[in-house]
Amino acid sequence: MQSKWTSNFLYVIAGSFLFGMAVNIFVVPMHVYNGGIIGIAQIIRTLLTEIFHLEFNFDIAGIINFLLNIPLFLIAYKSISKKFFVLTLLSIIVQTITFSIVPIPETAILKDPLTSMIIAGLIGGYGTGLCLKAGGSGAGADILGVFFAMRSKTFTVGRLSIVINALVYTYCAFAFSFSNAIYSIIYAVVFALAMDKIHTQNIIVKAMVITKHQEVKQKVLTELGRGVTSWQGMGVYTNEETDVFITILSKYEVSMLKQCVLALDPNAFIILSEGNEIVGNYEKRF
Template identity: 50%
Template structure:
């Protein structure tokens, strides 16, 4: 029952994350005439460029709708090449963003007069929202989808590297089309946001778990319930000379509580050693 409730809350949190990100942008960034990075940044630039041709009610931002349209081909990629759960959670997040971007009214005058303070506050709120979605196995769409896809195809790519390249292009356009100050403050907002994301999204921090147990079924439970591989060998305690099984598996940081629960349920006397920040190469599945 608790497991089902946890999975249900993942979908709720993905939606909450999308609303928080949109609120941060609409309430603090747009009134300052600044821009975000990633797909929403592209949507904001397009919205600004076409605003002279299309009549939009004051205070209403169509960037969310443009962002959703940009994401449609990326949704197809996520469904076909990444995973169905990732696709559903990302779709929910982007829908929540679209609705929030459209409904959250943009203040005519900035809530905070200081541009730097607005960037920092928006970065904290927006980063918390995106990190929330990533921790629950989804994403904010756009660059995140493309980054996850390319990271699964090649070890040379990562979401972070791709984000840097695309955001560099977006902010260069901001500097050319608008002014340098707009680009600089937009960079500050985006940098603060991704630093906050890193504090909440830690699934891709690799961990090594070494387990000492007398129950041979522990290795099977880990493989069946997490899908991770396990290497084991037989050993013996130096003091008691009793036979024991030594297991080793590589997981991400978000899976640590689950793995501990699996091990201790099978053997409450098991001894577990966890090491953080291991470099892994080979057949190791990257998961959001």
């Protein structure tokens, strides 16, 4: 249990650092806005520096982002879980430090804004996906995304991210630059797609297991807590009866399924398929 917490902490720290680094190195130099709560923090930072002429020795967007997240932390603590709250709080602390200490290049590292947005989206989405995979989030819209995903079988964190970002970028298009808003949208879409791919709790997997051990399906039922449907099969080559069963689980749980099955039957046959549409009493777990 202790090693699991340690790995989760490391995932969150690494993921939050990757996200913050991607924003400071690739997004901010292009005058592109991140979207979500951080995008709102960047807009406030811009208003403070350009309209009110306030000067800061570091990027204050990280601190503004932290303050804006305080109400969302209450949702994480009361409505999701204490573990989610702790890991999300760690994530936002690491993000705030990263935004403040990672220097923003005076000139963009990559001259092509499209390439910069794709790379930033991949790195930032991967980092946030690591936080979600560990059982936390990147805070902000991710907290609301997990909150709604727990209540809807078709909802994903990435989809909410796209909706909120669209609102932020619409404002940016009229207030700042239309072309930068377009690049921001490209960044947001790549970010959301990368995040949902890493967020394995969000990916539904159908598993079919063929085994000669009757105890396997009961072990899967008790240890994973997933429903199992079984029937008797026949091996055509061996002409021997086999036990066949299917279960629906998240991609995050696949490694646990393999351990359960192969511990009792190393010769079991496991067939996995992703992208299934599930209608019925399937429980999303975060």
